[in-house]
Amino acid sequence: MMTKASIVWFRLDLRLEDNPALDAAVRRGVAVIPLFIHAPEEESPWQPGSASLWWLHQSLEALDAELHTSGSKLVVRQGPSLTALQRLIKETGADAVFWNRRYEPAVISRDRRIEDALSTQGLRVESFNGALLHEPWTVQNQSGKPFQVFTPFWRHCLMKPAPDEPLPLPRTIPTPKPWPKSLEVKALKLEPKTNWTAGMKATWRPGTAGAQTQLQRFLREALATYNDDRNRPDRTGTSRLSPYLHFGEITPRQIWHGVRRHARGKQIPDTTWQTGQFLTEVGWREFSHHLLYHFPHTTEEPLRSDFKRFPWRKNAAFLKYWQQGLTGYPIVDAGMRELWTTGWMHNRVRMIVASFLVKDLLLSWQDGAAWFWDTLLDADLAQNTLGWQWTAGCGADAAPYFRVFNPTNQGEKFDPCGNYVRHWCPELRRLPDFWLHKPWKASTDVLAHAGVELGRTYPRPIISHAIAREVALEAFSKIRDPNSPPRTC
Numbered sequence: 001m002m003t004k005a006s007i008v009w010f011r012l013d014l015r016l017e018d019n020p021a022l023d024a025a026v027r028r029g030v031a032v033i034p035l036f037i038h039a040p041e042e043e044s045p046w047q048p049g050s051a052s053l054w055w056l057h058q059s060l061e062a063l064d065a066e067l068h069t070s071g072s073k074l075v076v077r078q079g080p081s082l083t084a085l086q087r088l089i090k091e092t093g094a095d096a097v098f099w100n101r102r103y104e105p106a107v108i109s110r111d112r113r114i115e116d117a118l119s120t121q122g123l124r125v126e127s128f129n130g131a132l133l134h135e136p137w138t139v140q141n142q143s144g145k146p147f148q149v150f151t152p153f154w155r156h157c158l159m160k161p162a163p164d165e166p167l168p169l170p171r172t173i174p175t176p177k178p179w180p181k182s183l184e185v186k187a188l189k190l191e192p193k194t195n196w197t198a199g200m201k202a203t204w205r206p207g208t209a210g211a212q213t214q215l216q217r218f219l220r221e222a223l224a225t226y227n228d229d230r231n232r233p234d235r236t237g238t239s240r241l242s243p244y245l246h247f248g249e250i251t252p253r254q255i256w257h258g259v260r261r262h263a264r265g266k267q268i269p270d271t272t273w274q275t276g277q278f279l280t281e282v283g284w285r286e287f288s289h290h291l292l293y294h295f296p297h298t299t300e301e302p303l304r305s306d307f308k309r310f311p312w313r314k315n316a317a318f319l320k321y322w323q324q325g326l327t328g329y330p331i332v333d334a335g336m337r338e339l340w341t342t343g344w345m346h347n348r349v350r351m352i353v354a355s356f357l358v359k360d361l362l363l364s365w366q367d368g369a370a371w372f373w374d375t376l377l378d379a380d381l382a383q384n385t386l387g388w389q390w391t392a393g394c395g396a397d398a399a400p401y402f403r404v405f406n407p408t409n410q411g412e413k414f415d416p417c418g419n420y421v422r423h424w425c426p427e428l429r430r431l432p433d434f435w436l437h438k439p440w441k442a443s444t445d446v447l448a449h450a451g452v453e454l455g456r457t458y459p460r461p462i463i464s465h466a467i468a469r470e471v472a473l474e475a476f477s478k479i480r481d482p483n484s485p486p487r488t489c
């Protein structure tokens with residue numbers, strides 16, 4: 001006779017510790033079936049990109065290995081998700097399904113359909129918050145509306161009770177008998193066929209162990225200097241936790257309490273570390289989910305409707321030069337090559353390359369978001385949408401339209417010794433610092449001495465920034481609605 005069992009449906013919560021859905025299933029005291037269903041088309045039009053799928057492959061293997069150390073294992077199935085769940089329920093007699101919530105519009109409606117169908121079948125279905133400090137519907141301004149400006153949003157969050165302590169690793173995970181059949185992770189064919197991922201393999205260690213190592217390194221070596229170094233792509237000044245956060249291999253709650261323990265060990269007052277810049281950035285992640293949940297159309301459309309009129313260009317050649325890191329602006333090219341090679345790019349450089357795409361080349365932020373979506377290991381619908389709309393000036397609390405980053409000045413300011421550019425654009429490495437961020441201004445002698453031949457070893461700028469800036473300002477000023485009031489909350 002079949003006994004009771006709980007299915008834990010793993011999605012973007014690929015961890016055992018601080019996992020509320022798993023915790024609820026274990027506490028139920030019956031067999032637990034950890035399940036992953038591969039159903040990318042259900043997330044359409046934002047199916048996971050190529051880099052994300054590479055990470056997912058590694059993470060599923062890491063999760064399975066972790067489950068093995070607890071005497072359990074991961075059951076892997078192909079979608080559709082509802083069919084996969086119903087089959088597994090039939091095979092095992094499971095009477096409950098638990099999962100941690102996600103906030104992407106397509107996933108929300110899919111999950112609702114599944115919850116309705118399973119509940120109608122008499123199953124116990126429960127979902128949990130496993131990804132955010134504050135879920136989007138728990139934070140609202142004084143008029144009961146969602147926030148559209150970050151500072152009051154985060155101030156409001158900080159006034160709420162501190163996040164609970166993370167849940168511990170379950171001591172044991174009760175197992176089903178017999179184990180249902182499972183596909184091997186490699187049968188999902190998540191990894192790209194080409195050898196594109198060598199740089200990712202060399203740079204990252206997906207899985208919870210990698211996440212904890214990264215957090216501890218950051219707390220030990222970089223938190224104290226984060227305010228100064230977070231804008232320096234030539235330094236390891238940030239946590240590099242973004243892909244781990246996206247895949248749920250670490251939680252914001254674990255980060256919060258990790259910072260708390262570290263700060264208290266150094267007698268840093270609570271108000272200081274809680275309002276520090278690092279947790280504020282984690283707050284931006286919260287804000288992005290808040291916006292995605294309340295304004296789901298913004299994955300495709302600008303939040304500020306006046307931007308619907310913006311005359312974006314279509315220029316396949318410009319887009320390709322940008323994607324390949326061949327624009328002739330060293331800091332832009334370095335960033336795009338870092339992205340292609342490692343699947344990650346420094347935040348300051350993301351802002352620079354994004355500004356270059358939308359304000360210098362006048363290509364749409366949606367073009368940029370789509371490329372990031374495919375190539376970023378941390379591609380996240382909430383954060384990517386916010387990042388692009390912020391840069392284009394059409395999102396919540398966005399950079400003003402008239403702020404057009406000068407890629408030369410940005411390079412000189414944030415990569416002053418040129419170490420970042422020299423690493424990713426080695427053809428420029430022998431240029432003196434003074435010319436490194438503006439090789440087209442160097443004399444033929446300087447270029448020849450450094451072995452640089454513009455147009456052959458390194459491109460000439462594909463556009464003049466000074467002219468592009470004027471054109472952009474003109475275009476942006478035309479669509480501006482003079483009657484739109486400034487937003488304060």
Ligand SMILES: Cc1cc2nc3c(=O)[nH]c(=O)nc-3n(C[C@H](O)[C@H](O)[C@H](O)COP(=O)(O)OP(=O)(O)OC[C@H]3O[C@@H](n4cnc5c(N)ncnc54)[C@H](O)[C@@H]3O)c2cc1C
Nearest residue numbers: 238239240241242281282284285347378379380383384387
């Ligand atoms: C155009 C553009 C696109 C972006 N797309 C993504 C994306 O798809 N996925 C993604 O995770 N981040 C995205 N970001 C935000 C940011 O660049 C990355 O989160 C950050 O670079 C990750 O590095 P880190 O983990 O070292 O960050 P840290 O500086 O160590 O910050 C800690 C965490 O805070 C969050 N965070 C930091 N900065 C931001 C920010 N500006 N907005 C929202 N959350 C933030 C991240 O989860 C990050 O891991 C984008 C930014 C821009 C400008």
